[in-house]
Every structure is written in C-alpha cells, then in structure tokens.
Amino acid sequence: MTAERVAEMRRRAKEVLNHQLQTIKNKKEQSQKEKERAKRHEIEVLNRTRKDLREDSYKKFLVTNKLRKELEDCWATQNAEKIREDALEKKHQMTAGLLLIDQCNQYARCAQCKRGDMFYLWF
Secondary structure (H helix, E strand, C coil), X not given: CCXXXXXHHHHHHHHHHHHHHHHHHHHHHHHXXXXXXXXXXXXXXXXXXXXXXXXXXXXXXXXXXXXXXXXXXXXXXXXXXXXXXXXXXXXXXXXXXXXXXXXXXXXXXXXXHCCCCHHHXXX
C-alpha cells in the first residue's frame, strides 16, 4: 500500500464518518421536531377538550338552573292555588250550616229591597 492509497482510504473513512455523523444529527433533529409537533398537537387536543368540557358544564348548569326555576315557579303557583282553595273550602264550611234565611241576613239590602224576606219565600 502506498501513501496515496492510505491517504485516500483515510479521506474516504473521514467522509463516511462525517456522513454518518450528519445522518445521526439529522435524524435527531427530525425526531426532536416530530416530538415537538406531537406535543403541540396533544396540547391543542387537550385545550379543545377542556373548552368543550367547560361548554358542556355551562350548558348543563343552564339547563339545571332553568329546570329548578321552573319547578320553583310551579310549586309557588300550586301553593298559591292550594291556599286559595283551602280558604274557599273554609268559607264554604263556615256557611254550610246556615239556612238560606240566615244567609240572607248577612247581606245588606239596597234601598229598593227594604221589604221583608217572607214575601219572597212564598214563591
């Protein structure tokens, strides 16, 4: 082997080494970029999921709140109706034992009707 041949082999070995080092460097960079891209995508998906969850939670809150408000309004209406019916029933119970003539005595007569009740009972 001549010196030229040894020098040529060394030069080729250095080129192969440099090429291999460059390939490794490129692969590392590409791998790093791919990891960053995957991380950004994952963060984007998580943010979108978080946003959707917040929106769903808010919608659920609105529906629940609306339902509760409607129930409260319905209960208030039913309670007022029950109180009115109870008062009406109580009034009917109080007047239920009185005779018609006794019930007529409770009400005032107008000036034209000052005549007695006995006249109207004959008909």
